Amino acid sequence: MGIYLGIDTSNYRTSCALYDSCTGIVKSCRKLLPVKKGERGLRQSDAVFHHTKQLPELMEELFDGVPKLSGCAYSYAPREVEGSYMPCFLVGENVCRAVSASLGIEPSRTSHQKGHVLAALYSCGKLGLLENDEPFLAFHVSGGTTDMLLCKRDKEKVISLTVAGHSTDLKAGQCIDRLGVRLGLDFPCGEKLEALARKSSRDFRIKPSVNGMDCSLSGIENKCKAMLEKGESPEDTSKFCLDYICETISMMTKAGLEKYGNMPVIYAGGVMADKLIADQLSNRFDAYFAAPEFSGDNAVGIALYAALKGKA
Incomplete structure (x- = not known):
């Protein structure tokens, strides 16, 4: 039980969040990556630069008056499948590992996609689905993914996500x-x-x-x-x-x-x-x-993952 940090540095937004496992309250700070007018996204090198600039500012805002952390987690890749990789996630990983090292705690890592599913479960009041072995479906529909996932509680991974259907081309x-x-x-x-x-x-x-x-x-x-x-x-x-x-x-x-x-x-x-x-x-x-603030890229699900891993 305690306060858990989550960090997510996707190709759309810089995000960090705290989850209080005692009260169930979350605090989230996030900021879109700047994209020039007429462009449809960022190169990875630009995303890394903007995350490096934005994340410290958001962390300072997030940690205003917050007590010591009990755990932390970061998103390391878009999805938990072989070959899923984006350099932009290294920014969140590096900051989370630095924080955990300074506090003497072991960081957890998970996928950006799992963070989305957990944030949605939290937002719509359905975390109880992780308390039994009954499966459920979850859709992750975004700029980088259009997946239908068969989900089930997993003792080691918190929740297992198996791709049941997906878009074969554009998302x-x-x-x-x-x-x-x-x-x-x-x-x-x-x-x-x-x-x-x-x-x-x-x-x-x-x-x-x-x-x-x-x-x-x-x-x-x-x-x-x-x-x-x-x-x-x-x-x-x-x-x-x-x-x-x-x-x-x-x-x-x-x-x-x-x-x-x-x-x-x-x-x-x-x-x-x-x-x-x-x-x-x-x-x-x-x-x-999920409510709109938990639908777009955010780190609430990552913080929740840290808490659930700490509970396991």
């Missing part, structure tokens, strides 16, 4: 950001694209490209480009993009439940902060969503 967040940048929106574009879509009254007949439990999203970019070239409004094009993603996730969810049986479904990742998508999925499934 949902990439589709949103590419359209948003084309429309002149600032990166990342999710919130502003949703605002545009809400102004549309169009209903679209969507036929997602889903094969089993896998999907293909590469067609969205071309279809949206063609719509704009034909004179379709930014509002209607934005709604088509989000509707297509929603129907794709819905079809994948249905396929997963047909294979594994009826079970709760947790939706995590920045794309799942979109209320237009979340509201439709909530009407169709036993679905649970």
Whole structure:
């Protein structure tokens, strides 16, 4: 029992968080990485530079008046699979290891993806799913990932994540950001694209490209480009993009439940902060969503992982 630190330095945001295992209260500090107008992300070297600059400032804000830590953890890679690697995560790892060495505690490490799932479980009040051996489904839908995961409590790993379905090409967040940048929106574009879509009254007949439990999203970019070239409004094009993603996730969810049986479904990742998508999925499934501040990249799930590892 005590205070646990989590650090996550993804390709989108610098994040650090504290979790109090006695009260269940979290404190989170995070800041988007700066992306120039018209660009669709950062090179890894630029991401490392900005994390190196931003993380100390956020840590100073986070630790204002905080007592001694009981444990800490960092995200070391996007996913817990062979070959998953991004240099930007080294910044968080190095800082966490330095903190742990100064305090004489052993740091834990986990994946960025597992942090997303744990943050979503915390946010929607479903941490109890880790107290039994019943599996559940979780989606991690972001700019770098569109995965459907079969999840189960794991004594050593806290939670095991097995990829049941995924996008074979573009990811949902990439589709949103590419359209948003084309429309002149600032990166990342999710919130502003949703605002545009809400102004549309169009209903679209969507036929997602889903094969089993896998999907293909590469067609969205071309279809949206063609719509704009034909004179379709930014509002209607934005709604088509989000509707297509929603129907794709819905079809994948249905396929997963047909294979594994009826079970709760947790939706995590920045794309799942979109209320237009979340509201439709909530009407169709036993679905649970993280609050927006726990959907985008954050370190709350990483801090929670440190606490759960300390409890094991």
